[in-house]
Amino acid sequence: MLRDTLLPAKSNETDGFFMKETKSDNLSKQEKVEASIQKKFHKQLFSRFAKACKQYELLQDGDHIAVCISGGKDSMLMAKLFQEIKKHRQVDFEVSYIAMDPGYNKANRELILQNARDLGIPITIFESDIFDSVETMDKNPCYMCARMRRGHLYSKAKELGCNKIALGHHYDDVIETILMGMLYGGQIQTMMPKLYSTNFEGMQLIRPLYFVREEDICKWRDYNDLRFLQCACHFTEMCSTIKEDGSSDSKRMEIKHLIANLKQVNPFVEKNIFKSVENVNLNTVIAYKKDGKRHHFLDEYDDKNVYTWWNND
Numbered sequence: 001m002l003r004d005t006l007l008p009a010k011s012n013e014t015d016g017f018f019m020k021e022t023k024s025d026n027l028s029k030q031e032k033v034e035a036s037i038q039k040k041f042h043k044q045l046f047s048r049f050a051k052a053c054k055q056y057e058l059l060q061d062g063d064h065i066a067v068c069i070s071g072g073k074d075s076m077l078m079a080k081l082f083q084e085i086k087k088h089r090q091v092d093f094e095v096s097y098i099a100m101d102p103g104y105n106k107a108n109r110e111l112i113l114q115n116a117r118d119l120g121i122p123i124t125i126f127e128s129d130i131f132d133s134v135e136t137m138d139k140n141p142c143y144m145c146a147r148m149r150r151g152h153l154y155s156k157a158k159e160l161g162c163n164k165i166a167l168g169h170h171y172d173d174v175i176e177t178i179l180m181g182m183l184y185g186g187q188i189q190t191m192m193p194k195l196y197s198t199n200f201e202g203m204q205l206i207r208p209l210y211f212v213r214e215e216d217i218c219k220w221r222d223y224n225d226l227r228f229l230q231c232a233c234h235f236t237e238m239c240s241t242i243k244e245d246g247s248s249d250s251k252r253m254e255i256k257h258l259i260a261n262l263k264q265v266n267p268f269v270e271k272n273i274f275k276s277v278e279n280v281n282l283n284t285v286i287a288y289k290k291d292g293k294r295h296h297f298l299d300e301y302d303d304k305n306v307y308t309w310w311n312n313d
Contacts, residue, residue, distance in 0.1 A: 066157035
């Protein structure tokens with residue numbers, strides 16, 4: 001049984017896009033956070049958020065978006081950026097802020113609620129038993145947890161009349177996913193900026209932090225003296241450290257470590273990884289899959305040779 005708790009947002013007395021000049025000592029935490037997004041971190045955070053929304057057509061008139069808040073820095077920032085972009089009124093859409101409690105302890109749940117109150121985010125929190133369900137899994141507990149979370153979020157969003165859910169994956173998540181697929185999955189794939197749900201008809205998933213760097217999110221968090229929830233399950237506690245040989249029980253942590261090392265040699269490595277999946281030349285690919293069907297270069301190899309010979313004769 002799901003239980004909902006609605007947290008009202010604090011009043012926000014802003015005038016237009018930029019807040020009126022006020023001494024920082026007189027600002028509430030919410031006002032300070034919003035001012036930092038509007039000014040100090042505008043280029044790094046809001047501009048890149050807006051760019052992704054425009055370039056990938058993430059927001060459209062009539063949308064009702066469920067902004068999914070895990071309690072971490074990424075999703076909390078995303079919620080504030082959605083509040084900010086609504087002030088522009090360039091796209092007519094509605095937003096619901098939802099947070100799922102998969103089995104947090106009392107302290108972790110309260111941290112999410114307190115941050116929502118301090119930042120003026122009117123979240124609807126609902127409960128599930130995901131942590132209990134994955135507790136006994138020996139293989140891929142994090143993968144199964146993520147899948148189950150997404151299913152619960154889609155269900156809640158649809159219940160609220162939403163047609164999209166927004167997740168807080170950022171630029172660094174994208175490039176790490178690309179490398180993880182190559183090095184551990186033997187495939188080339190990326191984390192898409194938006195996609196239709198295969199299990200919830202008419203629902204879409206969007207990732208508006210697609211161009212936002214994790215480093216800038218951390219700087220914003222630290223500048224505002226904010227403390228957010230880390231992943232609160234015991235699996236993360238066991239596998240989130242890098243060993244002396246550079247390995248880790250977490251493949252994502254290994255990839256983070258690898259990218260950091262590569263960047264010391266090539267400062268453009270992150271950008272190049274990101275761009276690699278935008279510049280795929282199918283003429284130089286042995287095989288690829290599309291819509292579940294595998295295509296091999298030999299399928300059309302001889303036909304291309306005949307075409308070239310005929311046109312060059």
